[in-house]
Amino acid sequence: MIKPAIIESGEFEGWMTWPSEPFEHDLMGPLHFRIDDKGPVCAFRAEHRHMNSGGVMHGGCLMSFADFSLFGIAHEHMKDDAYGLTVAFSSEFLDGPRVGEYVEARGEVLRAGGSLIFVRGLITSDGRPCLNFSGTIKRGRKK
Amino acid sequence: MIKPAIIESGEFEGWMTWPSEPFEHDLMGPLHFRIDDKGPVCAFRAEHRHMNSGGVMHGGCLMSFADFSLFGIAHEHMKDDAYGLTVAFSSEFLDGPRVGEYVEARGEVLRAGGSLIFVRGLITSDGRPCLNFSGTIKRGRKK
Amino acid sequence: MIKPAIIESGEFEGWMTWPSEPFEHDLMGPLHFRIDDKGPVCAFRAEHRHMNSGGVMHGGCLMSFADFSLFGIAHEHMKDDAYGLTVAFSSEFLDGPRVGEYVEARGEVLRAGGSLIFVRGLITSDGRPCLNFSGTIKRGRKK
Amino acid sequence: MIKPAIIESGEFEGWMTWPSEPFEHDLMGPLHFRIDDKGPVCAFRAEHRHMNSGGVMHGGCLMSFADFSLFGIAHEHMKDDAYGLTVAFSSEFLDGPRVGEYVEARGEVLRAGGSLIFVRGLITSDGRPCLNFSGTIKRGRKK
Numbered sequence: 001m002i003k004p005a006i007i008e009s010g011e012f013e014g015w016m017t018w019p020s021e022p023f024e025h026d027l028m029g030p031l032h033f034r035i036d037d038k039g040p041v042c043a044f045r046a047e048h049r050h051m052n053s054g055g056v057m058h059g060g061c062l063m064s065f066a067d068f069s070l071f072g073i074a075h076e077h078m079k080d081d082a083y084g085l086t087v088a089f090s091s092e093f094l095d096g097p098r099v100g101e102y103v104e105a106r107g108e109v110l111r112a113g114g115s116l117i118f119v120r121g122l123i124t125s126d127g128r129p130c131l132n133f134s135g136t137i138k139r140g141r142k143k
Numbered sequence: 144m145i146k147p148a149i150i151e152s153g154e155f156e157g158w159m160t161w162p163s164e165p166f167e168h169d170l171m172g173p174l175h176f177r178i179d180d181k182g183p184v185c186a187f188r189a190e191h192r193h194m195n196s197g198g199v200m201h202g203g204c205l206m207s208f209a210d211f212s213l214f215g216i217a218h219e220h221m222k223d224d225a226y227g228l229t230v231a232f233s234s235e236f237l238d239g240p241r242v243g244e245y246v247e248a249r250g251e252v253l254r255a256g257g258s259l260i261f262v263r264g265l266i267t268s269d270g271r272p273c274l275n276f277s278g279t280i281k282r283g284r285k286k
Numbered sequence: 287m288i289k290p291a292i293i294e295s296g297e298f299e300g301w302m303t304w305p306s307e308p309f310e311h312d313l314m315g316p317l318h319f320r321i322d323d324k325g326p327v328c329a330f331r332a333e334h335r336h337m338n339s340g341g342v343m344h345g346g347c348l349m350s351f352a353d354f355s356l357f358g359i360a361h362e363h364m365k366d367d368a369y370g371l372t373v374a375f376s377s378e379f380l381d382g383p384r385v386g387e388y389v390e391a392r393g394e395v396l397r398a399g400g401s402l403i404f405v406r407g408l409i410t411s412d413g414r415p416c417l418n419f420s421g422t423i424k425r426g427r428k429k
Numbered sequence: 430m431i432k433p434a435i436i437e438s439g440e441f442e443g444w445m446t447w448p449s450e451p452f453e454h455d456l457m458g459p460l461h462f463r464i465d466d467k468g469p470v471c472a473f474r475a476e477h478r479h480m481n482s483g484g485v486m487h488g489g490c491l492m493s494f495a496d497f498s499l500f501g502i503a504h505e506h507m508k509d510d511a512y513g514l515t516v517a518f519s520s521e522f523l524d525g526p527r528v529g530e531y532v533e534a535r536g537e538v539l540r541a542g543g544s545l546i547f548v549r550g551l552i553t554s555d556g557r558p559c560l561n562f563s564g565t566i567k568r569g570r571k572k
Contacts, residue, residue: 023201058166064203088517090233090376094397111380231374233519237540309487344452346493353489376519
């Protein structure tokens with residue numbers, strides 16, 4: 001797995017991110033993750049550019065953050081010479097984050113097998129449940 | 144539903160888009176849809192900014208385009224005074240679009256009821272199947 | 287919602303069930319639910335008739351129990367004059383229950399809105415995680 | 430994959446089934462599949478035992494038939510020394526089959542890779558769309 005970088009300043013100082021990611025880091029990010037005393041946590045701050053025309057976060061933005069979060073949550077189960085691919089993803093939309101809110105994903109690895117990792121999580125925004133998600137990651141190995 | 148705009152030049156001249164969308168139009172788009180003789184079709188051209196670190200389209204970008212496509216596919220079932228919200232979404236990842244490819248979604252409305260619309264579709268990239276998706280849209284009405 | 291019956295003897299004495307259900311009660315059941323100090327819980331005992339040819343519980347049987355469990359988990363959110371229909375369901379298969387094991391589902395209502403209820407849960411068998419599931423219930427009202 | 434048996438009489442004469450299946454064959458079945466000129470097709474006749482208390486087919490019964498259908502649809506992609514396990518499944522409920530109706534699933538293999546097979550399908554009842562489904566099968570090999 002590509003080694004994450006440590007963020008050195010700002011609201012997410014000390015968190016990790018994957019910087020060489022054109023879509024999730026450069027375009028819509030940065031997105032952040034770390035391990036705290038409750039387990040893995042992923043987060044970012046909702047901005048105007050993440051919204052839809054109704055003034056809440058676009059469903060695609062929420063799912064993109066959820067896809068990032070699958071890997072943040074599963075990070076400790078991936079070895080350095082491995083990578084992962086999402087093969088299946090499902091979600092339910094509960095509420096929409098608004099500009100300025102703190103958007104967070106927490107979840108757990110339900111099973112980490114030899115070839116597949118199963119993850120589920122919940123995105124909240126300022127504490128309100130917004131997206132329930134689950135995903136299946138297929139392990140790969142760098143050549 | 145917000146009235147789409149017609150694109151006036153370039154590769155997608157004559158297609159429709161929703162221009163007042165910070166995430167899907169301004170940040171990752173524009174994304175396009177129209178009705179052709181095979182039914183509704185949605186499309187965009189894959190660029191470097193849509194990729195992940197592995198050189199294929201980010202899963203979140205694919206799902207964001209799929210979420211847009213739910214509404215492109217269901218467009219003829221939405222009246223002018225109505226809007227829709229995605230309430231559930233699921234997908235399987237088959238392959239990854241690469242920079243420069245033509246990414247297209249086609250699909251169908253499986254059922255359009257009074258409160259819910261069920262849509263399924265398939266994203267291809269230069270003809271290769273890439274994402275199977277289905278979603279449930281909840282109808283709303285503007286006040 | 288149809289009023290559940292109380293089971294009067296046996297392993298599940300004191301639990302509730304819906305008895306007028308040809309498939310879930312008469313054919314594959316009975317299936318049981320109650321509220322304990324950790325919240326709603328659903329359970330049954332795995333028998334040979336629930337298995338597949340590989341000697342573990344059939345995926346369809348697990349999903350049928352999960353569908354029942356959506357309503358057991360959401361039971362306190364349904365009024366007497368209401369009923370519910372599953373409109374979307376997704377799941378990941380983690381492990382397979384074996385004959386004689388105690389199969390249990392626990393979960394939570396993530397959002398109970400005016401027309402839709404979102405539920406997620408996890409089925410375990412003798413404590414091993416077996417099926418992660420989530421579902422969307424549409425409320426109806428008896429005429 | 431366990432070799433299917435040919436049905437020798439009745440409405441489904443000439444179709445295939447997997448007979449050593451306690452849940453899907455002995456309890457809720459038999460369920461049937463074959464290949465016709467439009468591709469793989471799975472079917473059974475809806476009976477009272479498959480219903481819920483509302484007089485339509487139980488959601489769990491529909492999903493059990495869908496799970497069977499994943500393997501019917503993928504049958505030509507499985508070699509004799511192989512078996513498959515459903516690892517992820519999702520579905521949307523469009524309508525409910527009633528007693529006496531002919532319930533059919535058709536679908537396609539979207540991708541058959543070395544370790545995973547992706548399938549989607551649609552269940553109809555007397556021609557009405559009832560369940561949209563997709564599933565991911567993990568290949569295994571008998572020892």
